[in-house]
Amino acid sequence: MKKFFAHPAARALFALLLVMIIGSIFNADETFFKWGTHRDTLRQMSTYGILACGMTVVIITGGIDLAVGSVLALSAVLFTKLSIHYDWPPAAAVAGALAGAMAAGFLSGTFTARFGVQPFIATLAMMVFARGMAKWVSGGEKVSTYVQQTDGSFSYEEPPAIMNFLNSGLFNNNIAVVTILFAISALVTWVLLSRLRWGRYLYAIGGNEEAARLSAVPVRAVKLLAYSYSGLLAGLAGLCQAAQEMQGDPEAGVSYELTAIAMVVIGGTSLMGGRGGVGLTIVGALTISYLEKILSINAVGEANRLMLTGAIIVGAVLFQRSQNNA
C-alpha cells in the first residue's frame, strides 16, 4: 500500500477516485450518472484547465505565473474587439489576441530571466499591468455585440462565426469545443515536457538551476519560453472565455490563477520545481471540478461549497506532501 502511494500519480488518482465515489453516492437523483452532467463539468473546467497546463510548465521551472487571469481578460477583449468591432477575419483576430497574450508572458519572463526579479513579483506586476491593458483596450466596458456605428447610433451585430463555433459542441453536442481545446493544450504540453529537449531543460532548471547553468543549459531562454507559453495558453483560455460569454469582459478571470495553481498542486507537481507533469495537472483539475460539481448538484449553498473546497484543497495537498517526505 505504502509502495503504491509512493508515486504522486497514484495519490492524485486516489483522490479523484474518492471524489467520484462521493459523486456516485450523493448522485442527486442520478444526475451524476447522466452524460450531460459530465459534459458540463468538462466544459466548465476547460478554461481553468488550459491555464493550468501553462501553469504546470512555469511551476516545473520553480516559478509561478500570477498573471494568467489578467492575461485571459486581455486576450478576451482583444479577440472581441478585433473580431466584432474591427471585423477582422477569424484567423487574424485569434492570432492578434494570442500574440498579445504571449507578449505579456514574454515580458514576465524577461523580468524573471533577464533581470532576476522573483517570479512571484514579476508576474504580480504583470497581473496588474495586463488588467490595465484589458481595460484600456476595451475602454473599461464589456466588449459586446452591441456596437456603436459611425453615425453614433447603436445596433446589435451578429456574433462572428468563430465565437459561435468555440461555444458549440461536437459529436451531437456530446463534448464541448473548449474541452477539445483543453485536451489539445494538455497534449501539446505533454509533448513539450516529455518529448522535447526544451522540456528536459525546464525540469533541469527547476531541479537545480545552478547545476543546469554549469551544464550549458540556456537558462534564460528556457525561462522565457516557459512564461511565454503560459501567456499563450492564457490567451487561448481568453478566447474560450469570450466565446462562452459572447463578450470580452475586462473584469474576467479574476482569481483564476489561484484555481489553476490549486489544480497543479493537487495533482502533485511540486511548487519547488523540477518534479511533476501535465498528466498530474489533468487529474488535479478533474478532482477540483468534479468536487465543485457534486457539491452544486446536491444544492450545497455557495458559502458551504467554498469552505468545503478550501478545506479539501488543503487536505489534498497535505496528502501529497506527507508521502513525498516519507
Add this chain to the structure above:
Amino acid sequence: MLLQMSDISKGFFGIPVLHGIDLHLDAGQTLVLAGENGAGKSTLMKILGGVHSPDSGSILIDGQPVILRQPLDAERAGIAIIHQELSVIGAMSVQDNLFLGHEITRLGMVNRRDQGRRAQELLRPFGLGDIDTSRRLETFPIAVRQLIEIARATSRDARVIVMDEPTSSLADPDVAKLVQIMADMKSRGAGIIFISHKMSEIYQVADQIMVMRDGRHVATSAAAEMSPQALITNLVGRELTGQIPAPPPLEADAPEMMKVSGLSVASPTLPGQWVIQDVGFSVRRGEILGFSGLQGSGCSDVFHALYGSFGRRARGTILSETIRSLPRSPREAIAHRIAFLPADRKESGLILQMSVAQNITLPTLPKFSPGGWLSNGDENRCAGGYIEALRIRCMGPRQPVRFLSGGNQQKVLLARCLETKPILLLLDEPTRGVDVGAKHEIYELISQIRKQGTTILLITTELPEMLGLADRICVMHRGHISNVLSRDEATQENILAAAMGGEAQSA
C-alpha cells in the same frame, strides 16, 4: 576546569567522523584547535554549540554535566560560537544584530536609545565606537561585519568562546585589536577555543595547542612546547592513509597545452577587492596539475574562472591551440571542450530528481535530440555504456540519481564530463564524500583519462591524494599562487607551509 569534553564520538549516516575526542579548557586560557580541512574540528565545535548531538561522550562545564540539544541550550550554558560563515543578518541594523534575542526593552518595547548606547560601548574596543548602529549591517564591509559578529558573541558574557577562523576577512590592524580583546576576555575568566590555519596567528594567541587529524585527537601540549615544525608534522601525520595508485609518469616531451596569465576575478561584493588576482600557470598535454590551498585561498575560483562561471567578472588570457579566450559562460567553455566537476555535487552538480541517463547527457543533450526531439534510446545506450565502463552501481540508466551512493553519484558526474569529450578537465574534489573503494576507482579513472591525452587540473584537500596524483602542484594562498612544487619537491609539509603563507621551503 572550565570545560571538559570527554570521549566525544559522532558519525553521520554510519560514517564515523569523530573518534572519542577529549578536550580540556581552563578559565583564562586560549586553546588553539588545529587540523586540516575535514579533520573534525568543525563537527566538534558544532557539538559544543548544540548544533549536532554527540553519539557518545559527555560535556562538563565547571564540573557540571550539560546536555546541549539545540543552540539555545549552548547559549544558556555560557557557550558562544563565532562561526566561520558569518551568521549575522545583513538586512537588520547593527544594533538589532547585536541584541538579537536579547533586546533591551522597556514595557515590552525595544528601547532603541539604550540599545544604541550599549552597542557603542560594545563596539568601542574594536575601534567601531563611532559607527551608526542603526544602519543596515550589509552596508558595512565584510571585515566590520566580522568584528560585529565577534562583538555580539562577547556581549553575552559567555564563559566559553569558540572562534572558528575569525580572522579570515580581517586585515592585520584588526587582528591586533582582536588579540587585545581576547586578552581582556581571558582576564575576565573566559576560556577561548580558537581555530585558525595561519601559523603566525596560532603562535600569537595560543596557550595550548590541540591537533586533530581524521577525526582523532593527535596531540595536545603547551604552545611553547610544540614548535611550528612539530605542529605541521602532527597536522600531516607520518603515514599516508591508503595507497594512491600513482599514474604512469608524464611523457617527457609532452607539449605545452595551455598557458594562462593574469587570471583575476573581482569580488562580487567589495569593489576594488579580488577573489583571485593575477594567477598564471602553464600546463602540458596530459599533465595532472594540482591546485592546493586552505579554504578561501581561491583554488575553486580559478576553476570557475576557467569554466566561465563568473562571466565578465573574470579576466585574463589563455593561450592554447583551441582555446583562444577566457570562456564567458559554461556554454562557451563546453564548446571549447573544457569540462568541470564541481566540488559540491548536490548543490551545483547533480539534478537529483533526474535519472542517471538524464544527468549524464544534460550538457550534450542536442546530440541526443535531433531536431529538438529527445531520443530516449540513444540516451539510455550512452548512459549504459558509462555505467559499464565506470562501474556505476545502479539499477539502470533510468534510476533517479538521488538513490545512488556518493561514489556512484560522483561517477555519474564524471561520465557527464567525459561525454563532452574534454581536452581540459577541471576536477574539484573528485573524491569528496566518497567511500574508500570508490575513491580508488576514481583514481584509476583519472589515470586512464590522462593516458588519453586529456589535461587535468585537480583540487583535493586530501594531501596524500594530491601527492599521489599530481605531476606538479600550484599552492595558493589568499588568491595568489604562492608556490609551484614539482613532484619531487612536493611533500605535505612543503604544501602546508606554502598554503599557510610561510616562506617556500622548496629547492
